[in-house]
Amino acid sequence: MSKAYKIGKIIGIPIKIDISFLIVLPLFAWFFSSYVQPFGFAGVQPEIMKYAFSLLTAILLFVSVLVHELAHSYFSLIFGGSIKEIRLHLLGGVASMNREVKEPLKVMVIVAAGPLSSIILGVLLLVLNYILNPASFTEGNTTLLMLFILGYVNIFMGLFNLIPAFPMDGGRILRAFLSLFMDYVKATEKAVLIGKIIAVLLGIFGLFTDLWLLLIALYIYGNASREEQLVKMRYSRF
Ligand SMILES: [Zn+2]
Numbered sequence: 376m377s378k379a380y381k382i383g384k385i386i387g388i389p390i391k392i393d394i395s396f397l398i399v400l401p402l403f404a405w406f407f408s409s410y411v412q413p414f415g416f417a418g419v420q421p422e423i424m425k426y427a428f429s430l431l432t433a434i435l436l437f438v439s440v441l442v443h444e445l446a447h448s449y450f451s452l453i454f455g456g457s458i459k460e461i462r463l464h465l466l467g468g469v470a471s472m473n474r475e476v477k478e479p480l481k482v483m484v485i486v487a488a489g490p491l492s493s494i495i496l497g498v499l500l501l502v503l504n505y506i507l508n509p510a511s512f513t514e515g516n517t518t519l520l521m522l523f524i525l526g527y528v529n530i531f532m533g534l535f536n537l538i539p540a541f542p543m544d545g546g547r548i549l550r551a552f553l554s555l556f557m558d559y560v561k562a563t564e565k566a567v568l569i570g571k572i573i574a575v576l577l578g579i580f581g582l583f584t585d586l587w588l589l590l591i592a593l594y595i596y597g598n599a600s601r602e603e604q605l606v607k608m609r610y611s612r613f
Contacts, residue, residue, distance in 0.1 A: 379462055388448055390441065393464035403433035407524070414524055419517055432521050437463055439496060439529050443536075444468040446492035447485055454481040482551040486544050490536040497529030540570030542598040563606040570599040 379391040408429035411417045416432075419425040440463060448458045448470045457473040476482055504522040511519075539545040546566055553562035574596040581588025 377464075379464075385445060385461075386449065386452065388445075388458045388470075389460045391460050391462045393462050395465035396437070396463050399465050400430075400433055400437070403436060404430040407432050412520060414527070416517065416520065419520075424517060428517050428521055432524055435521075435525055436528060437468075439493065439525065439532070440468040442496055443489045443493050443532070444470045446488040450481075450485040450488045451476055454478075454485065456485070479551045479554045483548055486547045486551065490533040490544050493529045493533030493536065497526045497531075497533060500526030500529065538573065538595075539566070540573045540595045540599060541567065541602040542595070546570050546599070546602070560606055563603060567599045567603040571596055574599065 378394045381391050383390050407415045416425045416428050444461045454476045456476040459471045459473045461470045500522050536543050537545040539549040550562045550566035574592045578592030
């Protein structure tokens with residue numbers, strides 16, 4: 376595991392920042408500063424404000440990821456699990472467990488809590504944006520624009536995570552659901568297969584529309600296979 380810095384503790388769980396996070400944070404800030412409205416601050420004057428808001432938005436985006444991971448962790452603790460740490464890194468966040476909850480229904484609640492917290496947070500931010508300025512989501516005020524971006528990204532993050540394919544939360548919800556009817560390894564195999572089918576369809580769609588989707592599809596396919604191998608390795612010993 377790469378180097379990580381502890382920045383604090385929430386509900387007894389150490390929060391750590393991975394070294395890769397320090398690379399991706401300025402990258403996100405740069406992205407926000409160069410993208411035009413409504414998803415970036417290009418054109419905001421003076422320049423210093425543009426960069427300040429871009430950096431703040433990037434930081435708050437990772438706070439949003441932290442909220443998502445805390446939601447998983449909170450329900451895990453309620454159901455008797457124990458969390459070693461939450462780590463923020465290049466691709467988001469991971470809550471690693473000391474003691475895992477196994478009962479399918481409880482797992483479904485723990486896993487669903489993450490994306491649902493993202494969607495709820497996103498909706499709250501957009502509602503706040505609307506209350507502050509019912510006339511327009513973004514115009515005239517950089518703070519409103521920031522609320523809009525964070526609201527939108529949180530909702531997107533929540534919905535994207537509900538796609539029923541590993542490594543997204545949706546894949547884990549699907550496996551937990553299937554394991555109500557069959558053993559864990561079989562449930563994993565079936566969930567992996569569904570994830571792979573989704574990845575192939577997404578890849579074909581991406582080939583004709585957006586190459587980014589193709590990359591995401593390859594990522595999903597690779598992770599689906601890895602999840603299957605991991606579970607088979609873990610359970611073949613018994
Ligand atoms: Zn999650």
